[in-house]
Amino acid sequence: MPFKSGRFQKKWRDSIPTIVFLVICLALWQIIVSYFKLPLWLIPSPIDVLKAFWNTRELLWAHTLTTLLETTAGFVLAIALGLAAGVAMVLSPLIKRLFYPLLIVSQTVPLIAVAPLLILWLGYGLLPKIVTVVLVCFFPIAVSLIEGLEVSDDDLLNLLKSMGATRWQILYMIRWPNALPSFFAGLKIAATYSVMGAVIGEWLGASSGLGVYLTRSSHSFRTDQVFAAIVAITILSLFYFVLIAGIRRLALPWLHTKED
Template sequence: MIRTIKFSIFIISLLCIWEGLVRILHVDPYTLPAPSAIGLSFIYDFPEYYPHLLPTIQLVLIGLVCSIIFGILCAVILNLVPVLNDYIYPLLIISQNIPVIVIAPLLVIWFGFGLLPKLIVITLICFFPITVSLLEGFQATDQDLKKYMHMMGANRFALFTKLEWPNSMPFLFNGLKIAGTYAVMGAIISEWLGSDKGLGKFMLLAQRAFQVDQVFVAIVWIIIFALMIYIVIELLQRFVLRWHHE
């Protein structure tokens, strides 16, 4: 609670400094609008950007689910078939060094302007932290417990389901927190490719019209979505891990 109050005071202080500098230096609103102007746009332009909120939320959620499924599958396969690590893991690392904004137009050419290329973009951005975190959780399993279960006659499947998977839960949620925040960014990038609605489309329209305050409104909503996803994952982690420990 105290940390939240301190952080709130810090943010308010930054906004006050921003507001003061814009007014004192007479900064052009087309270059950098004041926080008060952004706040007014946030309220009064709501009917203008409201139709773009729901499509982005839907895209983020669907993309995040796809990323979670793909990320967990990759980690499980690499854990159960260790020989694939030498071949698949380097490819996963390479995939994170390819700028998504570069291959995004190719995805549109290959798959069109529908939902699929957008989901591919989000998955490419978000699956890696899930896979890496989960693999780290598998590898952090107590070796003495593994030996004990082997002595008790546990097979590979029982070892995975009874020991490695439960042990990796804290690591998995750490990866989910990172992926959840990345998912919003991935959705915005995918909407830049070609979309009729969404915050990414709204940002492009605002930029072309030199409505910089509306661009910042979109940024505020992006931050809100990312924080909401993080909070939901944090609450889910507390519930699951508490139940797991019990």
């Protein structure tokens, strides 16, 4: 218990500079808007954003739930596909030679150019938004897993091979444990991208979601509501990031013991 308490106090002390800097930025923002009497439609003050967040909380929550559903479904599907692709490419050099270059090239195509095609092919329901999230999250998950699986102790690999271990046994006993830190690093990156993917899909065609809320608020010059939506998107992204970090702590406790 004292160890955990001390670790919590250390993390709290480490976060104080960030909190102080954030408070200073918000205070300066409020002072500038108030001093120059900037109009609400141009740039709202933090207090205006807070009021908009509270006054439209029920509507904002309804749109957030839609984005949450799309993001969660797409993120889980991206993890499953990333795991399958990563394992397949590591176990089969032929599959890697065929598909890894395509995986890299796919990242040169802007998502904003692909999303309209998904709307055209899949309609205006949840499916195109889920697919958009998958496209955003799949790359960092798959690449981080592949890189992690390929970095292993050569002596251990040769030892297991000399003992007649199969590729699956080597994967389970050596490659997978070594790949977990890299895999979770990719999950953290994908977690922060996932909400953005859902919002982009909603911009191009949807009836609900934070992207729809953003678009409607922007068209009506309710900049305070636009900032409120940005706050909601940020909170949602941080939620997924913290969730993955918590799962990583449970799955890899020895790493956090070293770090602490």
